Amino acid sequence: MSIETVAIQGEAGSFSHAAARQLLGEDVRLLHRPSFDALFQAVDTGEADRGLLPIENSLAGSIHENYDRLSASPLHIVGETQLRVSHCLIGRPGSTLASIRRAASHAVALAQCRRFFAENPQIEPVVVYDTAGSVRDLMKGGLASGAAIGSRLSAELYGGQVLREAIEDDPRNYTRFLLLSRGTETAGAPSKTSVTFVLHNQPGALHRALGMFASRGVDLAKIESRPLRGRPWEYAFYLDALGDPDGPAGEAVRELASSAVSLRVLGSYPASAWREDS
């Protein structure tokens, strides 16, 4: 297989980059995009072969805005991976934790390291929009008292020194990423199918929908309802069905499609087990 280009949101060393390496190997060629919309656009236009999109986090839940982008896009899910999100305090080579007075990172990363800042009140958190970029800038000529918070990968890529590992408050921090493509071809046999659908809010409507899977012995890896704003009596659902899409799982999806208000198949792809570490 030729080396493909994968669009991610963020810089080299970001968690999206770490996820891309985990799923596709160290030689993956990346196209860095400043926003999720620009990521979709890069794959749409063919600038990138694939895109890698965060879709849910084990602490923070489903990223509804990215489900919205997926639902509105013609791209297909062709793979997935779960990345353990662990934050490092990264300084310039030779610096020590005691010398650090400022630590820059993305706002969400700072929020996930609240305990570290409480225990180290001499270190001021500084918000930046690009965590890996802040590591890069630090190495280019930052102050000795400056540090950044980012992935171990970003320290390795930019020559930073990891001063403290795993400074996130909660170690049960995993993000699931989806690999997106214009086509439906997958690297392995597809074993999971993701769909979004809308049902009229009638008692038992979801039960009937799930019966289409249960009666065929098809197991579900995810089901989630989401209220539709402005349509108080309708719900959207996210559903991941396990099994060969050419078998009973696909039959169930087609039956559901024929009875739902609307249904969109987001893709069929090889399922990745939740990893306990990475």
Added chain:
Amino acid sequence: MSIETVAIQGEAGSFSHAAARQLLGEDVRLLHRPSFDALFQAVDTGEADRGLLPIENSLAGSIHENYDRLSASPLHIVGETQLRVSHCLIGRPGSTLASIRRAASHAVALAQCRRFFAENPQIEPVVVYDTAGSVRDLMKGGLASGAAIGSRLSAELYGGQVLREAIEDDPRNYTRFLLLSRGTETAGAPSKTSVTFVLHNQPGALHRALGMFASRGVDLAKIESRPLRGRPWEYAFYLDALGDPDGPAGEAVRELASSAVSLRVLGSYPASAWREDS
């Protein structure tokens, strides 16, 4: 009814404060706590009569860590409300948008106003752990070029001037809050019951569980699966059932309790419709 004390995470003027006023009126007496754990503790020990806890956001999804706290706690849900989360740029009286060079707020609020900062590159975002507190501090003696990002309520409470309203990237930003109590008494007739439960991961297990509600004509307001870390073949579910808990909804919950691996009733309470504005 005597005025009760409600524990919230955050300062006067926080979105939790705004939610408490929306649900319980302007005269609500608040107990401010620095963390969600401290909020639970305040209600547990009787220091506060109630607690108000954010549980899901329309963009960011379910707050799993607060579901975890709820599941581990003996407290009951006795009410709910949905708050429209809208951010204001708040300056000192007499200041103008053109004079502002720094804007302080909680990391997550800053992350939700990315477009505003892109369009106003002369304003540097500054991360603080307490948005409303940053408004208060600004009014006490901040620089004329300083501003904070927070709720309209925080501007009103501390005498700040709203320089720009609704600077969040996405206006479809609502947070659902749950009212917690040691007892089960509710202000109105309960019409929604929230449970968490664990099922063995057998094909059709969820379908059978939902059948207990569907066969009784009980409608669901929420269903969400969550993988259990370390137990790859089991799932936890969040479920909200509509209807009188003394009627068919309660019967269905009891039938489910008798067949699930585990089930916890989080509470029965008056349902609040999703509000289109607040």
